[in-house]
Amino acid sequence: MRYGTIVFGIVGVLALVIVAGLLHRAGSQTQPEDPGEAKERALATAKRFLNTVGLPIPAEKATITERIRSASPNNVLPDVWEVRWGGTAVVEVGIDGKTVIAFSNHARTRRQLRGIERTGTAIWRNDDEARAYLWKVANAIGMPTDAQMDAFSYYGDNTPDRGDTNRAGCAYASFRVRPYGYPFLGPGPGARLTVDPQDGVLVYYFAVWDGVILPTSPPPSPTVSRDRAEAAATEAFLRHTRPQRRDSSAPTDAKLGWIAANGAFGSVHPWVTKPPWKVRLAWVISFGRNAVYVDPYDGSILGGRP
DSSP, X not given: OHHXXXXXXXXXXXXXXXXXXXXXXXHHHHSOOOHHHHHHHHHHHHHHHHHHTTOOOOSSOOEEEEEOOOOXXXXXXXXXXXXEETTTEEEEEETTSSOEEEEEOXXXXXXXXXXXXXXXXXXXXXXXXXXXHHHHHHHHHOOOTTOEEEEEEEEOTTOTTSSSSOOSXXXXXXXXXXXXXXXXXXXXXXXXXXXXXXXXXXXXXXXXXXXXXXXXXXXXXXXXXXXXXXXXXXXXXXXXXXXXXXXXXXXOEEEEEEEEOOSGGGOSSOOOOSSOEEXXXXXXXXXXXXXXXXXXXXXXXXXXXX
């Protein structure tokens, strides 16, 4: 009996030690990450980004600041770590320290504004070569395989009616995805970048490829016609806007695409002030700068851009 009691006691103690260890591990896994670790990871990510786009690490010491964005309806700007090298460059990294959200090449912009070492020439002979180069830069940074270039422009130095006080040339592209064949017509994944045509140096970059919750299967074909959607949108728009605030009292465009419902124009849906947004297919009926979202299956109002 004594031997059995001793064995049971030893086994019981070992079991308690194992359980305590498991509980400690489980507890440690649920503890929030040390902000210092994410901060250091953000710095490493920012340096890796500069290497990827062929830019040297600035000589200035980097300062790293946490930027928490103010909540606002359909705000597309996530919380970030801002990694700044004086007045040379800024890289914004996601709050987890892993993904680059934005980049601004202040040193190059300053030289452009002052006209320093501008040759007036470009490294591309035509738009096709410029597009190919922008794709090359975008893919090097990291682009979803289903991304499409949905906007492009390219002009050289001192082009009339292009640019502002900065008379340097610019090559610009934006990229979006079209889940199940439909575009995002509100906040949604995408990227944009600008490059100096003189030597291909990256000047600006911004990208957010997450932050939305999509349906897990293709949506059914809409059952509400464009005419019916425009009629519902017009009624809601005229009821909820003052005449002096209208660009147009009649629809100026109608498209089917992904939106995040909100509380505009009498919609019963709540405003969402921070991602992720649950997106759904909708008719987007435009009235100049404003738009009303209409459910393509029952004709109800899903909100819009007031």
